Amino acid sequence: MKTNELREAYLKYFESKNCVRRPSDVLVPQDDPTVLFTPAGMNQFKNQFLGIGPLDYTRATTCQKCLRTGDIGNVGVTAYHHTFFEMLGNFSFGDYFKREAIHWAWEFLTDSNWLGLKPERLTVTVYLDDEEAAGIWHKEVGLPLDRITREDERENFWPAEAPSQGPDGVCGPCSEIYYHPPGGGKEVEIWNLVFTQFNRVGDPPDNLRPLPKKNIDTGMGLERTAAVLQGVESNYEIDILRPLCENVGEILETPYQFDGKAGRAIRRITDHARACTFAIHEGVSPGSKEESYIIRLLLRRAFLEGYLLGQKQPFVYQVVPAIVDMMAQPYPELKKTLANVQDTIRAEEENFLGTIERGLGKFEKLVEVAKSSNRKSLPGKEVFDLHQTDGFILDLTSSLAADQGLSIDMEGFRAAETKHKTDSGKGISWGVMAAGPLDELQKSQGETKFLAYEGVTSEAVVVGLIQNGETVESVSHVDLPVDVILNQSPFYAESGGQVGDVGVLRSERGEIEILDTQKHAGLIVHRGRLTSGEVHLNDSVTAEVDAVKRAGIRRAHSATHLLHHALHQVLGDHATQRGSKVEDDHLRFDFSHGAAVSPDELLKIEDIVNERISEGVPVSTNFMDLKDAKKLGAMALFGEKYPDRVRVVQMGDFSRELCGGTHLDNTGQVGLCRIESEENVAAGVRRIVASTGKKAIQRIRNQEGLLKEVATQLKTPQFQELPRKVSQLQDELKTLKQQLDQYTKASVAGSVDDMLKNAEQVGEARVICETLQGVDRETLREYADQLRKQSGSVAILLGADIDGKVALLAAVSKDLVKKGVKAGDCIREAAKVVGGGGGGRPDLAEAGGKDTTKIADALERGKAVYSEMIAKGAS
Numbered sequence: 001m002k003t004n005e006l007r008e009a010y011l012k013y014f015e016s017k018n019c020v021r022r023p024s025d026v027l028v029p030q031d032d033p034t035v036l037f038t039p040a041g042m043n044q045f046k047n048q049f050l051g052i053g054p055l056d057y058t059r060a061t062t063c064q065k066c067l068r069t070g071d072i073g074n075v076g077v078t079a080y081h082h083t084f085f086e087m088l089g090n091f092s093f094g095d096y097f098k099r100e101a102i103h104w105a106w107e108f109l110t111d112s113n114w115l116g117l118k119p120e121r122l123t124v125t126v127y128l129d130d131e132e133a134a135g136i137w138h139k140e141v142g143l144p145l146d147r148i149t150r151e152d153e154r155e156n157f158w159p160a161e162a163p164s165q166g167p168d169g170v171c172g173p174c175s176e177i178y179y180h181p182p183g184g185g186k187e188v189e190i191w192n193l194v195f196t197q198f199n200r201v202g203d204p205p206d207n208l209r210p211l212p213k214k215n216i217d218t219g220m221g222l223e224r225t226a227a228v229l230q231g232v233e234s235n236y237e238i239d240i241l242r243p244l245c246e247n248v249g250e251i252l253e254t255p256y257q258f259d260g261k262a263g264r265a266i267r268r269i270t271d272h273a274r275a276c277t278f279a280i281h282e283g284v285s286p287g288s289k290e291e292s293y294i295i296r297l298l299l300r301r302a303f304l305e306g307y308l309l310g311q312k313q314p315f316v317y318q319v320v321p322a323i324v325d326m327m328a329q330p331y332p333e334l335k336k337t338l339a340n341v342q343d344t345i346r347a348e349e350e351n352f353l354g355t356i357e358r359g360l361g362k363f364e365k366l367v368e369v370a371k372s373s374n375r376k377s378l379p380g381k382e383v384f385d386l387h388q389t390d391g392f393i394l395d396l397t398s399s400l401a402a403d404q405g406l407s408i409d410m411e412g413f414r415a416a417e418t419k420h421k422t423d424s425g426k427g428i429s430w431g432v433m434a435a436g437p438l439d440e441l442q443k444s445q446g447e448t449k450f451l452a453y454e455g456v457t458s459e460a461v462v463v464g465l466i467q468n469g470e471t472v473e474s475v476s477h478v479d480l481p482v483d484v485i486l487n488q489s490p491f492y493a494e495s496g497g498q499v500g501d502v503g504v505l506r507s508e509r510g511e512i513e514i515l516d517t518q519k520h521a522g523l524i525v526h527r528g529r530l531t532s533g534e535v536h537l538n539d540s541v542t543a544e545v546d547a548v549k550r551a552g553i554r555r556a557h558s559a560t561h562l563l564h565h566a567l568h569q570v571l572g573d574h575a576t577q578r579g580s581k582v583e584d585d586h587l588r589f590d591f592s593h594g595a596a597v598s599p600d601e602l603l604k605i606e607d608i609v610n611e612r613i614s615e616g617v618p619v620s621t622n623f624m625d626l627k628d629a630k631k632l633g634a635m636a637l638f639g640e641k642y643p644d645r646v647r648v649v650q651m652g653d654f655s656r657e658l659c660g661g662t663h664l665d666n667t668g669q670v671g672l673c674r675i676e677s678e679e680n681v682a683a684g685v686r687r688i689v690a691s692t693g694k695k696a697i698q699r700i701r702n703q704e705g706l707l708k709e710v711a712t713q714l715k716t717p718q719f720q721e722l723p724r725k726v727s728q729l730q731d732e733l734k735t736l737k738q739q740l741d742q743y744t745k746a747s748v749a750g751s752v753d754d755m756l757k758n759a760e761q762v763g764e765a766r767v768i769c770e771t772l773q774g775v776d777r778e779t780l781r782e783y784a785d786q787l788r789k790q791s792g793s794v795a796i797l798l799g800a801d802i803d804g805k806v807a808l809l810a811a812v813s814k815d816l817v818k819k820g821v822k823a824g825d826c827i828r829e830a831a832k833v834v835g836g837g838g839g840g841r842p843d844l845a846e847a848g849g850k851d852t853t854k855i856a857d858a859l860e861r862g863k864a865v866y867s868e869m870i871a872k873g874a875s
Contacts, residue, residue: 001115001226001229001230002226002239003222003223003226003238003239003240004240004329004330006115006222006225006226006229007063007086007088007222007330009114009115010061010063010088010108010220011061011062011063011088013104013108013114014059014061014090014104015061017059017090017100017104018059019059019060019061019090019091020057020059020060020061021060021061021062022044022060022061022062023062024062024063024064024065024086025038025043025044025062025064025065025641026038026282026640026641027065027066027067027278027279027282028279028282028283028284028291029043029044029641030640030641032046036290036291036294037066037067037068037279037291037294038064038065038066038067039066039067039068040064040066040087040089040219041062041064041066041087041088041089041091041217041219042089042091042194042217042219043064044062044064044641045060045091045093045217047521048060048091048093049093049170049196049215049217050170050439050443051093051094051213051443052439052442052443052521052522053442053447053521053522054447054522055093055094057093058092058093058094058095059090059091059092059093059095059096060090060091060093061088061089061090061091062088062089062091063086063087063088063089063222063330064086064087064088064089065084065086065278065331066084066085066086066087067083067084067275067278067279067294068083068085069083069294069297069298072301073394075267075268075271075272076236076264076265076266076267076268076271077264079186079188079227079233079234079235079236080188080221080223080224080227080234080235082223082235082271082275083271083272083275083298084271084274084275084278085221085222085223086221086222086223087219087220087221087222088219088220088221088222088225089217089218089219089220090104090216090218091215091216091217091218092215092216093213093215094213094214094215095216096216097195097197097214097216098132098133098136098193098195098216099136099140100216101193101195101216101218102133102136102137102140102141102175102193103136103140103141105177105191105193105218105220106141109122109177109190109191110122115225115229117179117228117229121179121180121181121182122143122147122177122178122179122180123143123147123148123149123177123178123180123187124137124143124147124148124149124175124176124177124178125148125149125150125151125155125156125174125175125176125178126148126149126150126151126156126173126174126175127150127151127152127153127156127157127173127174127175128150128151128152128153128156129173130156130173130175130195133173133175133193133195134148134150137175156173156174156175156176157171157172157173157174158171158172158173158174158194158196158217159171162200163200163204163207163208164204166200166203167200168199168200168201168202169199169200170196170198170199170200170211170215171196171198171199171200171208172194172195172196172197172198172214172215173194173195173197174192174193174194174195175192175193175195176189176191176192176193177189177190177191177192177193178190179228181228181231181233185233186233188224188227188228189221189224190220190221190224190225190228191218191219191220191221191225192218192219192220193216193218194216194217194218194219195214195215195216196211196214196215196216196217197210197211197214197215198210198211199211223235223238223240223241226238226239226240234258236258236267236270236271237258240326240327241270243322243326244270244273244274244319244322244323244326245266245267245270247319247322248266248269248270248273248319249262249266251315251318251319252266252306252309252310252311252315254266254309262309265305265306265308265309266305268301268302268305269302269305269306269316269319270319272298272299272301272302272316273302273316273319273320273323273345274323274327275295275298276295276298276299276302276316276341276345277320277323277324277334277341278331278334279291279294279295280295280337280340280341280344280345280684281333281334281337281341281638282638283578283579283637283638283685285344285578285681285682285683285684285685286299286344286348286682286683287682292682296348299316299345299348299349299352300348300352302316303315303316303349303352304392307356312353313353314345314346314349314350314353315349316345316349317342317343317345317346317349318342320338320341320342320345321338321342324338324341333638336573336576336638337574337576337592337638339574339594340574340576340592340593340594340684341684343594343683343684344594344682344683344684344685345683347594347683347684348683351683355390356390358390359386359390359392362382362386362390363386363392363397363400366378366379366382366383366386367401367404367406370406371404371406375406376405376406376407377401377406377407377408377409378397378401378406378407378408378409379409379412380408380409380410380411380412380413380414380415380416381412381413381415381416383397383408383409383412383413384412384413384416384417384420385416387413388420394408394413436469437464437466437469437470437471438464438466438483438485438520438521438523438525439520439521440471441463441464441471441485441523442520442521442522442523445463445464445485445487446522447521447522447523448485448486448487448488448489448522448523448524449487449488449489450488450489450524451488451489451490452489452490452491452492452501452545452662453621453662454490455490456490456503456544456545456546456547456550457490457542457543457544457545458488458489458490458542458543459540459541459542459543460486460487460488460489460505460540460541460542460543461486461487461538461539461540461541462484462485462486462505462507462535462536462537462538462539462541463485463486463487463537463538464483464484464485464523464537465482465483465484465485465535465537466482466483466485467480467481467482467483473536473537474534474535474536474537475512475530475534475535476510476530476533476534477530478529478530478531478532479529479530479531480529480530481527481528481529482512482527482528482529482530483525483526483527484505484512484514484525484526484527484528484535485523485524485525485526486505486524486526486541486543489517489524489526489543490543490544490545491503491514491517491524491526491543491545492517492545492550492553492661492662493517493518493519493524493525494516494517494518494519495519495660495661496580496659496660496661497560497579497580497581497582497661498553498557498582498661498662499516499553499581499582499583500516500517500518500527501514501517501545501546501549501550501553502514502515502516502517502545502546502549503543503544503545503546504544504546505526505528505535505541505542505543505544506541506542506544507533507535507539507540507541507542508539508540509533509534509535509536509539510530510531510532510533510534510535511530511531511532511533511535512526512528512529512530512531512535513528513529513531514526514527514528515527515528515529516528526543548584549584550662551693552583552584552585552586552692552693552694552695553582553583553584553585553662554662554663554664554669555585555664555669555670555671555692555693556582556583556584556585556586556587556692556693557582557587557659557661557662557663558619558651558663558664558667558669558670559587559609559613559670559673559690559692560577560580560582560587560589561649561651561655561657561659561663562608562609562612562613562651562655562667562670562673563587563589563605563609563673563688563690564576564577564589564591564635564655564657565608565612565651565654565655566604566605566606566608566609566612567591567593567605569604569605569608570601570604570605570608571593571597571601574592574593575591575592575593576591576592576635576637576638577589577590577591577637578590578591578592578685582661584695585691585692585693585694585695585696586689586690586691586692586695587689587690587691587692588687588688588689589687589688589689589690590681590685590686590687591685591686591687591688592684592685592686593684593685593686594684596678596680596686597678597686597688602675602678602688605675605688606673606674606675609673610672610673612651612652612654612667613667613668613670613671613672613673614668615652615667615668616666616667616668617651617652617666617667618651618652618665618666619649619650619651619663619664619665619666619667620649620650621647621648621649621650621663622647622648622650623645623646623647623648624645624646624648625644625645625646626642626643626644626645626646629646629648629658632648632656633656634646634648634650634656634657634658635655635656635657635658636657636658637658640658642658646658647659647660649661649663651667652667670692670693671692671693671694671696671697672692672693672696672697673690673691673692673696674690674691674692674696674699674700675688675689675690676689676690676691676699677689707719707722710722714726714729748779748782748783748786751772751783752783752786752787752790755768755770755783755787756768756787756790756791759791759794760863762795762866762867762870762871763870763871763874764793764874765792765793765794765795765813765816765821765870766791766792766793766794766795767794767795767796767863767866767867767870768787768794768795768796768797768798769796769797769798769799769859769860769862769863769866770797770798770799770859771798771799771800771855771856771859772798772799772800773800773801775800775802776802777802777807777809777846780798780800780807780809781809783798784796784798784809784811784844785811787811788811788813791813792813792815793813793815793816794811794812794813794816795810795811795812795813795816795821795823795826795866795869795870796809796810796811796812797809797810797826797827797830797859797862797863797866798810799830799855799856799858799859800855801852801855804852805848805849805850805852806834806836806848806849806850806851806852806854806855806858807846807847807848808827808830808831808834808836808838808846808847808848808849808858808862809827809844809845809846809847810823810824810826810827810830810840810844810845810846810847810862811823811843811844811845812826812842812843812844813843814843816870816873817842817843819870819873819874820869820872820873821866821869821870821873822842822845822869823840823841823842823843823844823845824839824840824841824842824845825865825869826845826862826865826866826869827839827840827845827846827847827862828845828847829861829862829865830847830858830859830861830862830865831847831848831849831858832861833849833851833854833857833858833861834849834850834851834852834854834855834857834858835849835850835851835854836848836849836850
């Protein structure tokens with residue numbers, strides 16, 4: 001059975017059991033702070049499991065895109081580990097439970113109408129105390145007792161060790177299904193049935209409280225089960241992964257063989273390239289924080305694997321078309337961003353090429369120190385820094401170290417890695433399903449009725465007050481932060497790039513200023529501070545949104561849709577939205593594009609936006625089913641999660657987008673849109689910042705005021721004369737600079753002669769260490785160049801006080817560099833004396849420092865270092 005056939009068969013089977021087929025959630029969940037990437041199928045159903053919000057269905061089935069990096073070191077090494085994979089799942093929210101989950105899993109796996117696996121090839125595990133599950137497997141399914149293994153809470157409970165170790169929250173025992181291949185091959189876990197039936201509260205004993213509604217969360221690995229059905233020993237040999245491995249081998253000109261020398265590296269490249277293709281498709285660009293850092297790490301690991309195989313040019317981006325083709329049946333949307341994904345990966349590879357040499361320099365220094373100290377291994381802490389800071393994967397460093405006859409201090413490396421994980425906090429995890437005060441409020445009070453489309457004021461009742469993370473009955477302390485939950489609200493909670501509304505809540509007893517509005521599941525959370533009196537639970541209030549700011553937000557939000565349309569007109573359909581921030585008459589719009597937008601293109605974009613504004617076309621909003629909206633051609637954002645019922649915002653006949661934000665009734669109400677800037681924000685992602693309405697007009701006035709001021713300063717009353725006047729001043733400045741350069745060179749020449757006369761002779765070389773007055777860094781370099789030109793063997797260290805800070809420059813003639821005299825070593829020691837640091841090439845290095853009173857001491861230290869190196873080189 002092919003992998004695509006398996007995916008469809010699973011979903012159809014559980015649809016036959018009245019499970020609602022749901023689409024895969026996004027790979028990067030926007031509303032779940034506990035995870036960076038979606039790690040399992042259950043994540044999109046957290047609210048259903050917790051009983052929060054309306055329950056539209058009680059049974060579901062999915063094929064979920066997942067990304068985990070917890071076992072990243074095993075990727076490509078073992079048969080089954082991946083970073084990106086697909087998880088088949090079926091779920092019950094207070095509906096069916098253990099009996100159905102177990103019987104259905106067995107039927108799907110063994111019935112000839114479905115997978116038809118031989119029952120004797122399957123064994124199961126259950127939790128030690130789970131007599132119910134064990135009884136179903138033995139007495140009802142008919143599994144012999146010797147094929148049912150009981151495991152402890154570490155192996156067969158979710159979360160692992162929850163009963164004794166925690167955390168508090170929803171939890172339950174598991175039952176895992178294993179397949180045993182013919183011929184004595186290694187068993188493989190293909191299915192995990194999780195029975196979430198408890199709420200853990202506190203430490204044992206008696207800390208597992210039965211849930212009023214018990215749930216089912218099961219997961220079957222798509223790739224693992226495909227490997228079983230296709231009779232191969234590794235996931236990487238199945239029909240959707242083996243061709244990708246072969247494609248990578250062709251690109252590297254290293255034919256792929258599973259047991260070949262390059263097999264592990266090619267599998268790792270394949271896995272990481274697939275993970276990055278899906279993540280970048282959803283808008284995650286390589287970067288230095290959170291999910292962006294994970295993608296950068298995966299790309300660098302993939303690139304370095306190729307680097308070790310002799311590939312010294314970008315190549316990972318070439319793998320993307322094959323990945324898109326192979327995954328096109330379940331995920332056809334990948335085709336729409338192929339070019340952007342390739343451009344992003346290639347840019348990151350080219351950027352990393354520039355850092356490899358720096359990393360190699362740090363590595364060589366570690367080797368030098370280890371050998372001079374007669375150590376046989378490189379320190380683990382520094383090796384981890386190479387891994388973390390410079391992207392040198394451990395395998396690369398180990399290979400390079402082995403060439404030098406050295407090993408790695410793995411204990412130190414693991415300690416540094418553990419410390420980093422602890423310090424960095426948030427990571428890839430399953431998350432904990434524990435309800436907080438807001439969740440409890442939603443359970444008891446229901447969702448906030450949303451009135452933002454209807455106006456900016458409404459009457460409401462306070463149904464929740466939260467201070468310092470706890471629910472309270474009233475607030476009476478002025479200025480203390482408070483979260484207010486109402487039964488209904490005209491406030492728009494921040495989402496879709498649009499900032500939350502501000503305003504005021506007024507009751508007969510007091511007043512709360514609302515400074516921000518956020519969303520928590522189905523609740524609108526009004527965040528503010530008490531400004532007068534007091535407010536109690538169940539008080540009636542008048543909720544008033546700041547109408548002026550709401551109007552500015554509406555102008556800016558409608559302008560983003562016009563901007564998106566204009567970008568497609570000028571740059572092409574690939575320029576899709578990658579993020580936005582919509583504020584009061586101000587907007588920030590990120591979009592896919594591989595190069596800077598030219599000034600002419602920016603003018604065309606701005607012209608199209610303002611043309612659409614001047615046309616004054618109607619803006620309409622309609623609610624419809626998601627499938628109907630897509631048929632209509634409404635633009636959906638990749639990586640955005642949409643409900644079954646969506647809101648379509650249409651402007652004339654040129655713009656249709658899925659959007660929940662507040663908008664104008666007519667494009668003419670935007671008034672004016674001015675682009676302020678365009679810049680790069682990540683690989684393959686550009687950003688336009690613009691203003692609308694009042695702020696756009698104010699920007700024009702500010703620019704005119706600035707022109708007037710410049711004209712006054714230049715004594716040029718007519719604006720049209722400013723370019724000529726500036727050009728005239730530039731010519732004058734150029735002439736003066738040339739004259740100054742001539743003077744400086746003459747001055748330097750005279751000083752250089754004096755320095756050479758006073759130079760200290762060390763062996764066959766001259767050592768010049770001098771303090772210079774009234775110079776800049778460029779002049780320091782001029783001195784160094786002249787000294788090396790007019791002398792033979794020379795080692796130079798120059799110091800100066802520039803704007804109250806120490807500037808040091810070291811330079812060494814080429815013949816001394818060959819003898820081991822390095823400018824970088826000298827300046828490193830000298831900089832320590834003045835409380836600074838720096839570095840550079842062996843022949844030229846610069847440094848800075850804080851303590852200008854110790855420049856002379858730094859020069860003395862530098863002179864001593866030079867003398868030691870020259871003496872050592874001579875011997």
